[in-house]
Amino acid sequence: MFWLISHIAIPQSQVLFGFVPKESLKVFDWIQSIIERLEAVVNYIFERLPYNALNRLIIYLIILFFVALMVLLPSIAFLKVYISYRDRKYAHLYKKYSNDVIQYLMNALEDKDMEELKNRKSRFHRRVMVDVLMAIDKAENKEVSDKIRKLYKDIKLDADSRRKVQKRAWYKRIRGIRELSHMREKSENQRILDFLNNKNEVLRIESQIGLIKLLPFVPFAFLDSQEKPFTVWEQINVFDLIRKKRIEIPEFHLWLDHWNDSVVMFCLDMIRILKQKEATPKVLELVNHDNDRVKGKVIKTLVELENIDAVALLKEMYLLEELPNKLNILKSIGQLRLEGEIGFLKKELKNPEFKIRMECCKSIALLGAWGEKRLREIELEADETLKKIINHVLDPRL
Numbered sequence: 001m002f003w004l005i006s007h008i009a010i011p012q013s014q015v016l017f018g019f020v021p022k023e024s025l026k027v028f029d030w031i032q033s034i035i036e037r038l039e040a041v042v043n044y045i046f047e048r049l050p051y052n053a054l055n056r057l058i059i060y061l062i063i064l065f066f067v068a069l070m071v072l073l074p075s076i077a078f079l080k081v082y083i084s085y086r087d088r089k090y091a092h093l094y095k096k097y098s099n100d101v102i103q104y105l106m107n108a109l110e111d112k113d114m115e116e117l118k119n120r121k122s123r124f125h126r127r128v129m130v131d132v133l134m135a136i137d138k139a140e141n142k143e144v145s146d147k148i149r150k151l152y153k154d155i156k157l158d159a160d161s162r163r164k165v166q167k168r169a170w171y172k173r174i175r176g177i178r179e180l181s182h183m184r185e186k187s188e189n190q191r192i193l194d195f196l197n198n199k200n201e202v203l204r205i206e207s208q209i210g211l212i213k214l215l216p217f218v219p220f221a222f223l224d225s226q227e228k229p230f231t232v233w234e235q236i237n238v239f240d241l242i243r244k245k246r247i248e249i250p251e252f253h254l255w256l257d258h259w260n261d262s263v264v265m266f267c268l269d270m271i272r273i274l275k276q277k278e279a280t281p282k283v284l285e286l287v288n289h290d291n292d293r294v295k296g297k298v299i300k301t302l303v304e305l306e307n308i309d310a311v312a313l314l315k316e317m318y319l320l321e322e323l324p325n326k327l328n329i330l331k332s333i334g335q336l337r338l339e340g341e342i343g344f345l346k347k348e349l350k351n352p353e354f355k356i357r358m359e360c361c362k363s364i365a366l367l368g369a370w371g372e373k374r375l376r377e378i379e380l381e382a383d384e385t386l387k388k389i390i391n392h393v394l395d396p397r398l
Contacts, residue, residue: 181210230262253279268297303332334363
C-alpha cells in the first residue's frame with residue numbers, strides 16, 4: 001500500500017506546460033516524505049515482530065483506521081461550518097423575502113424587486129421564498145391567500161413544486177405535495193392519488209393529508225382508492241387534520257361497505273367520535289362481519305350512539321362470539337345502564353370465565369345505588385371467587 005502511494009509520480013511534461021503549479025510540487029514532496037517515514041516505521045515494526053499474517057493484518061488495520069480518522073475529522077468540521085453557513089444564509093434570506101412579500105401584499109413592492117424575485121434561479125433562494133409564502137399564508141384571510149397564490153404562480157414556484165412531486169426521492173415528493181396542497185394547486189392530483197398505495201408510509205400519510213386540502217368538497221375521496229392497510233398512525237394524522245382545519249365532514253357510513261377492513265374500522269371510529277347517529281342502520285348491518293376486530297368496533301360504535309334497540313341483537317350474537325366481543329357486549333350493556341338487562345347479567349355471573357364475571361359485576365355496578373344493592377344481595381349466595389370480584393368492584397377506593 002505504501003509502495004503504491006509513494007511511487008505515484010507527476011509527469012514532468014505536466015509541470016513544464018503549467019498543468020501543475022510548482023507550489024503544488026512542494027506539497028506532494030511533503031506528503032511523499034510523510035508516507036516514506038510511515039513506511040519506515042511499519043517496516044521497523046515488522047522486522048522486530050515474528051512473521052505472522054495476523055500481526056501484519058492488525059498493523060494495516062490500525063493504519064487504515066488512522067487514515068480514516070484523519071479524513072473524517074476535517075470532513076466533519078467542514079460539514080459543521082457549512083451547515084452553520086447555510087443556516088445563517090437561510091435566516092438572512094427569510095427576513096429579506098418576508099419583507100418583500102409584505103411589501104407586495106401592501107402593493108408597495110417596487111418593479112425592480114419584483115423582477116429580482118422572478119429571475120431568481122437558485123434552488124436555495126426559491127425554496128426560502130416558498131417557505132416564506134407558506135408561513136405568511138397561515139392567516140385565514142381570503143384576500144391575502146389569493147395574493148400569495150398569485151405571487152406563487154407569477155414567480156413560477158408552482159413549476160418547482162411539480163418537479164419535486166415527480167422526483168424519485170420520497171422526501172422531495174413530500175415537500176412538493178405540501179407546497180402544492182398549501183397553495184391549492186391541483187395539477188398533480190392524479191399523481192398524488194397514485195402515492196396512496198406507495199410502500200412508504202410517510203409518503204402515503206402526506207398524500208392523504210394533501211388530498212384532503214386539495215379536494216375540499218370531497219376531502220375523503222382518497223378512501224375510495226385506499227388499497228394498503230389504513231394504519232393507526234395514518235388515521236391519527238387524518239383525524240388531527242379534521243380537528244384543526246375547517247373541513248367539511250362527510251357521512252362516514254358511505255364507506256362502511258369498503259372491502260378494506262382498516263378503512264371500515266376508521267369510518268366506525270369517526271361515526272362514534274362525531275356522533276353520526278344517522279349512520280346507525282348501516283352500522284347494524286355490520287354486526288355479523290367476518291372480521292372480529294370490525295365486530296368489536298361495531299359494538300363500541302352502537303353503544304356510543306346510545307342505540308338501545310341494538311342490545312337485543314347484541315344479546316343474540318353473544319353466545320356465538322369469542323371472548324373479546326363477549327366482553328364488549330357486556331360492557332355495552334353496562335354503559336347504556338339498562339336495568340331491564342339485570343337478569344341477563346346475573347345469568348352470566350355463573351360463567352366460569354373470570355373476565356366475564358368481572359365485566360358483569362362492573363356493568364351491574366354502573367346502574368348506580370340500585371345496582372350496588374343488587375350486587376350485595378348476590379354476594380350473599382356467591383362463591384368465594386365471585387365475592388372477591390364483587391368486593392373489588394364495590395371498593396370505594398377504585
